Amino acid sequence: MTTPPPETLFAALARLARHLEATPKRLEKRGLLAEFLRSLQREEIAPAVHLVVGRIFAEADARALNVGWATLRRALEGKRQTTLVAEPLTVLEASRAFAAIAATHGPDSVRERRRLLESLLGRVDPADRDILLRILFGEMRIGVNEGVMLEGIAEAADLPAENVRTAHMFLGDLGRVAEIALSEGLPGLRSAGLRLLSPVKPMLAEMAEDPDDVLTEHGGETAIEFKLDGARIQIHRDGDAVRIFSRRLTDVTDSLPELVAFAKSLPASRFLLEGEVVAVDHGGRPLPFQDLMRRFRRVHGIEEASREIPLKLFLFDLLTVDGRDLVDAPYRERWSRLEALVPRDVLTPRTIARTKGEIEAFLQRSLEEGHEGLMAKALDAPYSVGKRGKKWFKIKPADRLDLVIVAAEWGSGRRQGWLSNYWLAVRDAATGRFQMIGKTFKGLTDEEFILMTERMKALAVSEERWGYHVRPEVVVEVAYNEIQKSPHYPSGFALRFARIARIRDDKGPEDADTYARLKELYERQFERKGRAPAEL
């Protein structure tokens, strides 16, 4: 009998992380990752990949650790009192412990989480513990983003990076892609195309400022649709099975029974539809986005919720129907098949435009009817799974940014006892860090302040006199009057009159607006107004 190979130690992963951090060159990072990935057993690959990119679970996995700063501090103190010499921690054990922490519930869960954490922390030496804590706090920051990891996987498996990237778009799970690439090679990756009932990364749009640019880019003709102010969903049906996924690929089927019934009523049995759902009142008028999110989060009393907050569905794409894969088909064809499959009243309002005037008039109509703006889509373009590009443009008035909350301060006066002043940051795509550009305590209701206080505590990474620094996870849409140059923040910019327009639980920090976009918006302001001499 052969003995199984020893499990990879967490210490090896931590060593790799330190190495990666100290290696600025992308090419060298890729080499280090490849070497490490090749040394792993099959079942270790997925968990290790997630940990190295600083994630605890796969992208679409909705589980959370719910470990706040206070619990962790107590676990660290508790660990110091442990004198037992423990077995060194392995990668698989770390991953199982995270799953166990996420699974705790009930009255004793805080204590149980602390106990699990204590034993985890007690099994690594101080340098490795630092890496473990960084993973726990979502602050790995070793310069390994998804892109670098995908290249590392390609090198480890000796496969073209393009195939690895495409498989990732369809599978939406970096760990699983690595596992398939390394153990099944190219045939495995190739078969990772569209599969009904598994979520697909949605195609994304770039911002367009001038309708003429859109027309030029799309060859003189573009399909313009209302950009609806709701949440994106994909509806999969395979016979009797229906599954609905959010933009972040989480399974939201159980919260949306009326959409399940709708999918079952259509005259085809295998399809993948894409669209947007909007919460409406009984008169059909759009309700605030927060109400929609309440529907998404709901696990109990769903029937009652669907009576209270009816949903309206707007469909705009069809990726496969009854065995016909349409991902590579031009948008023109996908739309006509969509029209043939679904009733007219669930189609997104749309027209074909050939002039700037037509686009502007349709934009006006969309805004007047309470929507966000327009989407402009190239009629000849295939569906680029997971990609943001010029085949789809969004056109909307630019005075809002999606920002990430990086810290929260205690309020005073009426807001006493609430973590109610939020530090707002853009994402620096080059470094993966968040750059602060303002603070606000405006825009939330009392009920939202209370909920946000709990969320901030659970995400805290360090406690200060004034509040907490938090793990950058919560995305908020922030309205502002102006972007100003400011010596106040290292970013060099600050928002004037920032206020939270809504909490964007459908977005993650990776969807937040970037530093580059902020600078672009800053520059663009001067197209509308004068510039002070000092600015020139």
Ligand code: AMP
């Ligand atoms: P943004 O969130 O500003 O990056 O815009 C992209 C989002 O707009 C998508 O993820 C959809 O949720 C939403 N959206 C609204 N209407 C449409 C539409 N007609 N086509 C595509 N996406 C839409």
